[in-house]
Amino acid sequence: MFETLKEQPADKILMLMQMYREDPRDTKIDLGVGVYKDATGLTPVMRAVKAAEQKIWEDQNTKVYTGLAGDPAFADAMIELVLGDAVPRDTVAAAATPGGTGAVRQAFEMIQMAKPDARVFVSDPTWPNHLSILKYLGIEVVPYRYFDNETRGVDFDGMMEDLKQAHAGDVILLHGCCHNPTGANLNSTEWDGVIKLLLETGATPMIDIAYQGFGDGLDADAAATRKIAASVPECLIAASCSKNFGIYRERTGLLMAIASDPARHDLNQSTLAFLNRQNYSFPPDHGARIVTTILNDDALKADWMAELEEVRNAMLGLRTQLAEELQRLSGSDRFGFLAQHRGMFSRLGTTPEKVEALRKEHGIYMIGDSRMNIAGLNELTVPILAKAIMDVGV
Numbered sequence: 001m002f003e004t005l006k007e008q009p010a011d012k013i014l015m016l017m018q019m020y021r022e023d024p025r026d027t028k029i030d031l032g033v034g035v036y037k038d039a040t041g042l043t044p045v046m047r048a049v050k051a052a053e054q055k056i057w058e059d060q061n062t063k064v065y066t067g068l069a070g071d072p073a074f075a076d077a078m079i080e081l082v083l084g085d086a087v088p089r090d091t092v093a094a095a096a097t098p099g100g101t102g103a104v105r106q107a108f109e110m111i112q113m114a115k116p117d118a119r120v121f122v123s124d125p126t127w128p129n130h131l132s133i134l135k136y137l138g139i140e141v142v143p144y145r146y147f148d149n150e151t152r153g154v155d156f157d158g159m160m161e162d163l164k165q166a167h168a169g170d171v172i173l174l175h176g177c178c179h180n181p182t183g184a185n186l187n188s189t190e191w192d193g194v195i196k197l198l199l200e201t202g203a204t205p206m207i208d209i210a211y212q213g214f215g216d217g218l219d220a221d222a223a224a225t226r227k228i229a230a231s232v233p234e235c236l237i238a239a240s241c242s243k244n245f246g247i248y249r250e251r252t253g254l255l256m257a258i259a260s261d262p263a264r265h266d267l268n269q270s271t272l273a274f275l276n277r278q279n280y281s282f283p284p285d286h287g288a289r290i291v292t293t294i295l296n297d298d299a300l301k302a303d304w305m306a307e308l309e310e311v312r313n314a315m316l317g318l319r320t321q322l323a324e325e326l327q328r329l330s331g332s333d334r335f336g337f338l339a340q341h342r343g344m345f346s347r348l349g350t351t352p353e354k355v356e357a358l359r360k361e362h363g364i365y366m367i368g369d370s371r372m373n374i375a376g377l378n379e380l381t382v383p384i385l386a387k388a389i390m391d392v393g394v
């Protein structure tokens with residue numbers, strides 16, 4: 001029977017990683033795959049994660065199933081981290097999921113269950129997995145303008161114009177912070193405009209927050225998510241712990257569904273548990289337990305926050321260094337956007353041909369749409385990248 005299957009498109013990022021591995025040049029630079037790397041090119045296990053794992057190893061005396069929605073203590077800890085006290089706790093239904101991707105997938109399925117003809121508005125561009133999961137589920141996608149290729153910031157007017165087409169029963173997918181793949185983000189006045197539009201159109205927001213703590217800090221990065229959640233009647237939030245806890249392979253995420261009033265909470269909660277049951281039954285627990293252990297222990301939490309700040313500041317330092325180096329070489333401010341962008345990524349805003357030239361002539365690997373992983377750089381490689389960018393004429 002399987003002869004009827006069609007070849008599926010290969011993942012472009014994984015293909016690029018393969019090419020990078022096979023490149024014999026020792027000067028090559030990998031700005032492709034989206035994982036944090038320190039100055040030595042390693043993705044370390046965070047100190048608090050190691051300590052929490054040891055604690056779990058010592059204290060855990062059973063591996064029996066948790067609940068269908070995961071351990072409620074994980075949901076409590078993550079709701080506090082993402083939402084603070086923005087909404088009453090009894091309006092938030094939540095389920096642990098395998099990574100942020102699992103949360104995104106379950107959110108789309110919940111939307112489809114509730115409204116089979118819902119359209120999902122997505123930024124152009126967005127994380128490619130949003131598009132491929134939506135396509136796979138047969139959900140209609142409506143792109144909205146987002147990246148301004150001239151300023152390399154957000155085309156806010158275009159975005160708002162496009163989002164006016166949404167109506168009640170549609171979903172507007174927003175990146176809570178550190179937009180992937182562009183690095184360009186809304187300011188707080190612009191977020192207020194989006195909230196006004198959400199209330200006017202009646203569309204439901206879905207917020208994907210995968211980089212809390214990588215942009216301007218844990219609270220600052222959650223500010224837009226909190227404000228939206230507090231302002232609209234209903235909203236979905238897909239949170240990932242992969243990046244900010246550095247536990248990529250543990251597959252740790254949380255889907256939150258916020259209802260207009262507590263009476264709607266139980267239906268949302270049972271729907272989330274039902275969706276987990278249909279897809280994989282109980283969600284993975286190890287990563288969730290690490291996160292819960294850290295967030296519920298003052299000393300571990302303080303150490304995790306300190307290390308996350310080191311990570312965040314390292315990326316900001318690289319951004320500033322790169323922008324300054326390019327200003328020096330080009331004699332202009334046209335690369336200033338690199339210091340304005342936030343999170344792990346920046347879209348350089350150049351052509352696939354120039355991206356190809358950077359790879360062929362300089363051994364610099366970035367995604368074809370010119371997305372660079374800033375964390376792939378270090379103090380020594382920033383000047384090499386800057387020179388190469390000038391050399392290919394970006």
Ligand code: PMP
Pocket residue numbers: 034098099100101102104127175180208209210240241242243248252253
């Ligand atoms: N959303 C966005 C925008 C992302 O960039 C990512 C990570 N690449 C995720 C969700 C989910 O990541 P994970 O499943 O690894 O937690």
